[in-house]
Amino acid sequence: MLVENRFAVRAPYSDDLRDIMSIAKAKESREWLSHWSELTREPTPLVPLQGLARELGVARIDLKDESKRASLGSFKALGASIALVRLIQRIWPERNYQAKDLFQGKHAQALSNFTVISATDGNHGRSLAAAAHDIGCRCVIVLHKNVSMEREEAIASHGATIVRIAGNYDASVEEAARLAKENDWRVVSDTSYDGYEEIPRDVMQGYGTIPEEILEQLEVGANDACPYTHVFLQGGVGGMAAGIASYLNERFGAKRPTYIAVEPKQADCLYQSAIAGRAANATGSVDSVMAGLACGETSPLAWRFLQPSVDYFLTIDDGEAVEAMRVLASGQAGDAPVVSGESGAAGLAGLMHLVKNEELRIKTGLNDQARILLISTEGATAPAVYEELVGKSASAVLASQSKWLDQACV
Missing domain, CATH: 3.40.50.1100 (Rossmann fold)
Incomplete structure (x- = not known):
């Protein structure tokens, strides 16, 4: 199900929000994190999915592969x-x-x-x-x-x-x-509640490393336009989405991309928040194969960033997430195979859901000029679960990825 956020605006990043999270603090966090041995020294890969973009009828799809962030296998290492x-x-x-x-x-x-x-x-x-x-x-x-x-x-x-x-x-x-x-x-x-905001703020601020790396990888200059028209963001309590959106909003202001937040149908707290116009709770069982997104309560602090910026909130079935995992693992249409976990593939699942429905495709502007950013937030953090869902092990997918990269360099 898709709901359009009636509170979303396109405006310069407000001073009130900058006082909470800012590019300056994101840069500081990134420098500090560079001293932690658990994290990789180089940015995580930004994988072009050109074949999949052609299949889905959009101009471009890039996937930020956070499974390579560290031995921890997840973007959460940053927060x-x-x-x-x-x-x-x-x-x-x-x-x-x-x-x-x-x-x-x-x-x-x-x-x-x-x-x-x-x-x-x-x-x-x-x-x-x-x-x-x-x-x-x-x-x-x-x-x-x-x-x-x-x-x-x-x-x-x-x-x-x-x-x-x-x-x-x-x-x-x-x-x-x-x-x-x-x-x-x-x-x-990583979720806030009454009287508890400093630590969730710091967690979200750490996620600013992701968009900063992406813009550097694409060599986007200070006065350049945003390279993406659409950014798909996993839901959960809203922390990752808020951390990414705050950075891009401060950088691009009124010319920010369209944001689409994706979460499980049975853990639809952000979707319900969009309907209510305030931080709200999920209406379902919360249990989902997308374990990292199986959250029942929206973080009020994260909602302060999401309400004015996320344009659409989308709920998906568990089966759609699994299908997206398999698509990424297969290297469909000649793309590099990618290991993406149950929550990591949710962004692609959301994109596939929308483009399959012509009405929703048109509504969200996913046409042949659309340039899409997906963030695969995790790899196979539960290897046996991954193999059961995808039908092949993460090591087998990584072997295929290595072979693809070797051939691409020839």
Whole structure:
């Protein structure tokens, strides 16, 4: 289902929003993250999908492959880590902790009794656990019943203590808050709520690395127009979408691209927010194969950025996400094969959904002049689940990708 956002505008980036998230802070976060050994030094690949663009009847499709961001396999590595650094700096301003020294574990002894906690569907918790391990503090991660054992094991491998609950993601958020209060721990969450905005802001600010890299990769000059007419953004609580949109809005102002947010039908909190005109809750079960997007409550802070900028909110079926995973894995129409996880492929699933319906294609302007940016937010973060859904292993897809790249260089 598609809903047009009646509150979306095309205007210069407001000072109120710039005070919360800005290109300047995104650049600072990116520089700090360059000192963390878990992250790759080079930008993640921007993969042209020229064959798929022809098949779908658009001018261009580029896919930012965040599976190559780090060994963590997800864009979430950019958010949780920088939020943890900024939290530590706020708690102990007199110690003048520098990001480089924190990431290198130089203050591990001083921070050994400091504990952070978060709920997660997998990627955020794994990233927080990895950052906490390298910085030297303790980490507790609350997992709900639908998080796979593969994802639990990946988080635990970084030394985090795991707490399992019987409920869904939103219940795990509540349990993390309860444990934090009971034990005097600090919550590092990617969703905001009343009285809790600084850390989610820092998480979202870390995601500004993605659009900055893209514009550099395309060599977009300071006075150049936006290279894309449309950007598809995964939903969830709205943090990633807000982080990307805020950067592009500040850079391009009224000439920003059209944003289309995509989320599961059963976890439609952003879709419902667009209808209500305020941050709202999902109406479905929330459970979805798109685990990273299976969120029931919109982040109020993220909504402050999404309400004036996202043009359309789209819900998709789980089957559409799986189909998009397979399309990317196959290297359809001669494109490079890409490993994209259940949530990572949601943007492509949204694009495919819209172009198959002529009315929706026309409504959203997805014509033969459209230039599309997709962000594959994760790779095979649960390898067995990926293989079951795609019909081949991630390693097999990567082998095909390597072969394609070798042939392209001949």
